Amino acid sequence: MDDHIYMDYAATTALRKEVFAEMEPYFSENYGNPSSLYGFASESRNAIEISRDQVSKVLKCRRSEIFFTSGGTESNNMAIKGVALKGNNVGHMVTTATEHHANLNSFIQLNDLGWNTTVIGVNPDGTVDPHLVEDALRPETKLVSVMYVNNETGAVNDIEAISSIIKNSSKSSAENVLIHTDAVQAAGKLNLDVNKLGVDMLSISGHKIHAPKGIGILYVKKGTELSPLMTGGGQERSLRSGTENVPSIVGLGVAITLAERERLSQYSTMVGLQKKLIHGVKKIAPEGRLNGHFNSKVPWIVNFSFNGFQGEPLILGLDFKGILASSGSACSSASVEPSHVLMAMGLSRDEAVGSVRFSMGRETTENDVDRTIEALREVLNQLASMST
Ligand SMILES: Cc1ncc(COP(=O)(O)O)c(C=O)c1O
Structure with a gap:
């Protein structure tokens, strides 16, 4: 890339060279179908199992x-539809208002099929109150799905507290409620120990941690009953049919191992960069509002609202100056619809449309943060002078 400064790691990340090096042989040398019987295919089969082992070590499962x-x-x-398809009857599921659309739209679809769904609100800092999750439980509740880290604000949900409150609830059949967490934005940032988190299912995506796009995992605790969405040749123990994406599976195993190894040192680097970024933005735009709270978010993601401004011109102005950031989530960044996440946190429509998300990563430097603040200052001044 030219001298752009990439401040959009929450949208996607570059494939790491070390990751690609491990993947490369599985494109054109060891290209066997893992399901084939001859010895050549066992290279692919083994590679998948090595990756599975690498992922399981990080999740401690x-x-x-x-x-x-x-x-x-x-x-x-x-996770969500797999639980729904398993039962004979429709039931009830609980989620939160700030989930990614991969989650929310699954709930909408189930709702159309007759399932009852409860979407619980969030605190002003974007986190979920575990007691509200318990309040939402009903005797027929089958699943609670709460994201670990929010992709727009970095807000961290206390999944451990949520699962513990559910498991210890005196509400009838609460102990049978399955707990899923979308940990896509938590990988490489927070502890993914599934036993500590107390979850039955957990989602991860490769491209947020320097593995390729189009690969992910679902952790499914032993004994959890799920129906497959993909039926076919019976791969992945019949839960996810389809010939395996061997190179990307290899890449995910390497990437998650590296991410876990570097997680704590990255965290402390990010704390410093976040501080610099927030202070810098506050200095040039004292009216800017930090969405989320310092103490309840991951430092990688910094989301600001600038009242009176629209996200889109801000993003385009920053792009013109070589800063790549985003407004709301990547999927909705091309539209002027206010972010559902920020609206759920109580922002007005005007505040929610004027948001910019800066998301940092392993190659972000102090100089990048300085240049981002300076570019933002110039763009805010230019846009303000155009509107007067
Ligand atoms: C929190 C969260 N969940 C789910 C997804 C979807 O992951 P993928 O892009 O791998 O489909 C994203 C991607 O932005 C995300 O941030």
């Missing part, structure tokens, strides 16, 4: 509890 998918969207769909 059994290898057999890891299922490869095409990414975070599929993993969320598989």
